Amino acid sequence: MNMQNPDGYTTADGRQIGGVMMEMKNITLRFGGVAAITDISFDIREGEIRAIIGPNGAGKSSMLNVISGFYVPQEGEVWFRGAKRPPMKPYQVAGMGIARTFQNIALFEGMSVLDNIMTGRLTQMKSGLLAQAMWWGRAQAEETAHREKVEKVIDFLEIQHIRKTPVGRLPYGLKKRVELARALAAEPKLLLLDEPMAGMNVEEKEDMSRFILDVNDEFGTTIALIEHDMGVVMDLSDRVVVMDYGKKIGDGTPDEVRNNQAVIDAYLGVSHDE
Amino acid sequence: MINATAQAGLASIPALLARNVAQHGNKPAYREKEFGIWQSWTWAQADAAIRATAMGFMALGLQRGDHVAVIGRNRPQLYWSMVAAQMCGAIPVPLYQDAVAQEMAYVLDHCGARFVVCGDQEQVDKILEVESDWLTEDQKPSVEQIVYVDKRGMRKYDHSRMNALEDVIAEGRAAHHRFEAELATRTAELDYNSTCVMLYTSGTTGKPKGVVLSNRNIIETSKNSSEFDHLQAGEEVLAYLPMAWVGDFIFSIGQAMWTGFCVNCPESAETMMTDLREIGPTYYFAPPRVFEGQLTNVMIRMEDSGRFKKWLFDKYMAVARRVGPDILDGNPVSGADKFAYWLGNVLVYGPLKNTLGFSRVRVGYTAGEAIGPEIFSFYRSLGINLKQLYGQTEASVFITQQPDGQVRADTVGVPSPGVEVKIADNGEVFYRSPGTFESYYKNPESTASTKDAEGWVATGDAGFFEEDTGHLRIIDRAKDVGKMADGSLFAPKYVENKLKFYPAILEAVVFGASRDFCTAFINIDLNAVGNWAERNNIAYSSYQELSQHPRVLEMMRGHVAEVNESVAADPMLAGCQVHRFLILHKELDADDGEMTRTRKVRRKVVEEKFADLIAALYGGKSEIYTETEVTYEDGRKGAIKATLTLADATVAPAAPIQKVAAE
Numbered sequence: 001m002n003m004q005n006p007d008g009y010t011t012a013d014g015r016q017i018g019g020v021m022m023e024m025k026n027i028t029l030r031f032g033g034v035a036a037i038t039d040i041s042f043d044i045r046e047g048e049i050r051a052i053i054g055p056n057g058a059g060k061s062s063m064l065n066v067i068s069g070f071y072v073p074q075e076g077e078v079w080f081r082g083a084k085r086p087p088m089k090p091y092q093v094a095g096m097g098i099a100r101t102f103q104n105i106a107l108f109e110g111m112s113v114l115d116n117i118m119t120g121r122l123t124q125m126k127s128g129l130l131a132q133a134m135w136w137g138r139a140q141a142e143e144t145a146h147r148e149k150v151e152k153v154i155d156f157l158e159i160q161h162i163r164k165t166p167v168g169r170l171p172y173g174l175k176k177r178v179e180l181a182r183a184l185a186a187e188p189k190l191l192l193l194d195e196p197m198a199g200m201n202v203e204e205k206e207d208m209s210r211f212i213l214d215v216n217d218e219f220g221t222t223i224a225l226i227e228h229d230m231g232v233v234m235d236l237s238d239r240v241v242v243m244d245y246g247k248k249i250g251d252g253t254p255d256e257v258r259n260n261q262a263v264i265d266a267y268l269g270v271s272h273d274e
Numbered sequence: 275m276i277n278a279t280a281q282a283g284l285a286s287i288p289a290l291l292a293r294n295v296a297q298h299g300n301k302p303a304y305r306e307k308e309f310g311i312w313q314s315w316t317w318a319q320a321d322a323a324i325r326a327t328a329m330g331f332m333a334l335g336l337q338r339g340d341h342v343a344v345i346g347r348n349r350p351q352l353y354w355s356m357v358a359a360q361m362c363g364a365i366p367v368p369l370y371q372d373a374v375a376q377e378m379a380y381v382l383d384h385c386g387a388r389f390v391v392c393g394d395q396e397q398v399d400k401i402l403e404v405e406s407d408w409l410t411e412d413q414k415p416s417v418e419q420i421v422y423v424d425k426r427g428m429r430k431y432d433h434s435r436m437n438a439l440e441d442v443i444a445e446g447r448a449a450h451h452r453f454e455a456e457l458a459t460r461t462a463e464l465d466y467n468s469t470c471v472m473l474y475t476s477g478t479t480g481k482p483k484g485v486v487l488s489n490r491n492i493i494e495t496s497k498n499s500s501e502f503d504h505l506q507a508g509e510e511v512l513a514y515l516p517m518a519w520v521g522d523f524i525f526s527i528g529q530a531m532w533t534g535f536c537v538n539c540p541e542s543a544e545t546m547m548t549d550l551r552e553i554g555p556t557y558y559f560a561p562p563r564v565f566e567g568q569l570t571n572v573m574i575r576m577e578d579s580g581r582f583k584k585w586l587f588d589k590y591m592a593v594a595r596r597v598g599p600d601i602l603d604g605n606p607v608s609g610a611d612k613f614a615y616w617l618g619n620v621l622v623y624g625p626l627k628n629t630l631g632f633s634r635v636r637v638g639y640t641a642g643e644a645i646g647p648e649i650f651s652f653y654r655s656l657g658i659n660l661k662q663l664y665g666q667t668e669a670s671v672f673i674t675q676q677p678d679g680q681v682r683a684d685t686v687g688v689p690s691p692g693v694e695v696k697i698a699d700n701g702e703v704f705y706r707s708p709g710t711f712e713s714y715y716k717n718p719e720s721t722a723s724t725k726d727a728e729g730w731v732a733t734g735d736a737g738f739f740e741e742d743t744g745h746l747r748i749i750d751r752a753k754d755v756g757k758m759a760d761g762s763l764f765a766p767k768y769v770e771n772k773l774k775f776y777p778a779i780l781e782a783v784v785f786g787a788s789r790d791f792c793t794a795f796i797n798i799d800l801n802a803v804g805n806w807a808e809r810n811n812i813a814y815s816s817y818q819e820l821s822q823h824p825r826v827l828e829m830m831r832g833h834v835a836e837v838n839e840s841v842a843a844d845p846m847l848a849g850c851q852v853h854r855f856l857i858l859h860k861e862l863d864a865d866d867g868e869m870t871r872t873r874k875v876r877r878k879v880v881e882e883k884f885a886d887l888i889a890a891l892y893g894g895k896s897e898i899y900t901e902t903e904v905t906y907e908d909g910r911k912g913a914i915k916a917t918l919t920l921a922d923a924t925v926a927p928a929a930p931i932q933k934v935a936a937e
Contacts, residue, residue, distance in 0.1 A: 015430075147310075148309065151310045151311075152309065155308070160310070160542050160544070161541075161542060161544030161548070206908075214426065214427050217429055217430065218427070218429070
């Protein structure tokens with residue numbers, strides 16, 4: 001497998017991965033005097049499942065926030081589909097086809113599952129605020145069309161039974177799934193998942209893994225994810241970036257990363273004697 | 275004798291379909307909730323889809339006499355595939371969708387299915403697993419074509435012998451000039467004697483057996499039973515029970531085709547209750563377990579409700595219990611009671627029935643297991659015409675059923691139209707009917723031992739006819755009814771059913787054959803007990819911990835004592851009182867082989883698997899440590915360890931044979 005090929009490569013299970021979708025060039029991010037990310041470069045390719053891993057405090061979430069445009073790095077450039085991306089507002093990023101889920105679930109607790117997922121369609125709604133509030137004119141037909149898209153997502157993630165349930169009443173594992181549903185409703189080109197399996201039991205993790213693979217397979221969505229569970233990461237992803245103390249210490253296929261001495265040291269610890 | 279129905283040209287399911295298209299072509303035949311909306315198909319549309327499917331199957335090479343396995347949740351497309359298979363002269367074989375690969379391997383191999391129609395990826399995976407794990411190198415898999423309904427996740431599979439049903443239908447449509455004549459020929463060949471369907475019995479004992487049912491069996495039975503309950507074209511049913519079960523085949527295909535009513539498929543297993551409410555079926559069928567579960571839910575929610583609501587509920591349920599069944603049966607009731615019931619209907623029963631989805635039920639049936647009398651009368655007192663029937667796969671369901679107005683909890687009714695019933699000397703029930711199965715597939719020995727030369731079939735159940743009413747009463751499985759050490763009657767199910775009425779008890783297994791006294795295993799109902807624990811501030815972290823909690827044990831001790839008291843009231847069965855019991859640390863599960871797929875306890879398996887626990891109960895110990903192997907849903911195995919408390923229960927003195935009147 002030649003991963004340096006600019007036209008893409010073929011994965012072990014025979015999927016065709018395309019060219020570069022997003023490229024991080026020498027990213028450095030500082031909070032005051034603390035460097036969260038130091039000089040990191042890597043790329044994400046079309047149709048790929050790309051994982052970012054690392055021990056606690058390695059800067060994974062910061063990296064994801066840079067990708068999503070929420071943090072603007074002090075140094076370095078983010079390139080998206082062949083163009084340098086200027087600093088953007090979150091809705092502009094969403095408009096580019098990037099959606100995400102959060103480590104600490106960020107849903108509207110009092111709203112139903114259906115309404116929560118509908119918010120994922122917000123950027124695609126064309127009718128104005130007044131028309132929507134009055135449910136008048138184009139807003140009607142538009143809502144029907146959006147509802148159809150949302151129902152497809154509900155069907156896909158098998159959450160029909162909680163369609164009308166307020167999110168606040170749901171168990172943790174299902175909330176995570178609703179969050180994924182909301183992100184999917186936006187029909188993203190690039191889906192960012194911040195610890196999609198944190199706090200889940202084995203069965204829930206298996207379900208979530210299957211959904212992530214299905215999303216990638218069915219819609220061809222490119223996925224970048226952060227995950228703690230090494231087993232899951234190695235099974236799911238095509239390529240893995242490993243971070244430690246804000247630096248990149250490894251990048252490659254799961255197998256390459258697994259045998260990388262720097263990675264082993266970072267995870268198992270190494271004595272810092274002289 | 276030439277049958278009138280057969281003479282009229284209605285000798286097969288496809289023939290009935292053609293008649294329905296002619297008579298009610300534009301009326302809804304099937305509905306399914308998908309994407310949050312009820313999608314519906316008229317008889318004409320369903321017919322077009324079925325014919326296209328049949329031609330698509332022929333394009334894939336389906337031959338006369340082939341077996342077509344069908345696996346998945348209830349969906350119109352799967353019902354159509356079964357009828358399409360019949361049109362091609364093939365035999366549909368619906369399988370239990372929750373069967374694990376090993377169980378499926380046996381059935382697929384036994385019927386030699388060349389085609390399998392799967393609901394989704396999960397089922398396809400199972401078929402592939404069967405082939406890779408259970409076939410030796412030189413064995414060729416019998417399955418030549420896999421057709422799947424849901425395309426999701428199927429992209430990466432090797433499609434050299436796999437097709438989406440959508441594509442099969444499209445191909446069938448495109449090739450209709452090529453296949454139409456051949457299809458017409460094959461459909462015309464079907465007669466009363468051709469096989470309509472083959473159903474595998476879940477088998478409380480031994481390997482499943484393939485029950486071959488002919489068009490005569492299915493159509494005669496559907497006709498008789500539809501007439502018995504005056505079913506009409508306007509009925510609505512919800513198809514949610516396993517497609518592999520004979521009841522679903524009779525209701526959703528046999529009777530639906532005969533009377534032309536509409537079959538509604540729920541969105542998913544989890545949404546079944548919501549879908550039930552939205553459809554509001556007029557004809558409804560459920561095993562006792564479903565009614566029990568619903569009653570438990572109602573009771574839990576009433577416990578959680580405000581004081582006024584609870585008071586209102588209790589007050590009017592008392593009225594309903596007193597006069598409800600009489601009003602339903604049309605017996606005379608005083609004016610004041612009528613008014614109280616009317617008021618209760620406005621305030622309680624009506625809204626409750628609506629919540630349960632029973633507002634429109636005209637005929638409801640329960641069967642499969644004995645239903646607790648209290649559960650049964652709860653539904654009847656609400657004004658729901660719930661009745662019991664007694665049947666089995668080999669009879670195309672119906673052996674006896676209760677006519678309107680003659681419904682009681684402890685009988686299973688009178689012989690269904692066209693069915694003869696006789697009781698053998700040992701109490702075993704025998705029947706003979708137009709629905710009596712043709713044979714067990716590839717198993718002449720079993721066929722011969724079950725069905726004699728004159729067509730009488732042994733049910734394996736012990737029962738008797740009540741002299742004054744002519745209703746059949748079933749006591750227990752003939753082989754389970756035994757004697758205790760002192761020679762008194764031992765009828766475990768009788769006691770188990772009484773125990774299971776308590777919302778906190780999900781399942782109970784009573785032992786005592788050839789013993790001095792009876793003992794019991796109890797499974798708690800996690801819903802009910804969990805809710806109770808929450809209300810009483812009892813913390814627990816697992817099913818196992820909750821089940822062994824001292825206060826749960828106390829509650830069970832109380833339930834068992836009450837049951838003993840009620841058992842003692844019947845002098846014949848007083849010996850069946852439970853002297854000692856324990857609460858099991860795991861739920862009895864079909865995946866572990868402890869229950870059948872229709873959720874009946876496999877007594878033998880439980881007895882063998884938990885032999886150590888039974889020995890301890892009879893050994894007089896007060897505690898025992900045990901390890902149990904469990905199978906997870908994906909087939910992996912694990913073990914759970916627990917220390918169980920063995921408890922003594924209060925036993926009531928047996929009622930004297932001659933009752934002395936209280937002063």
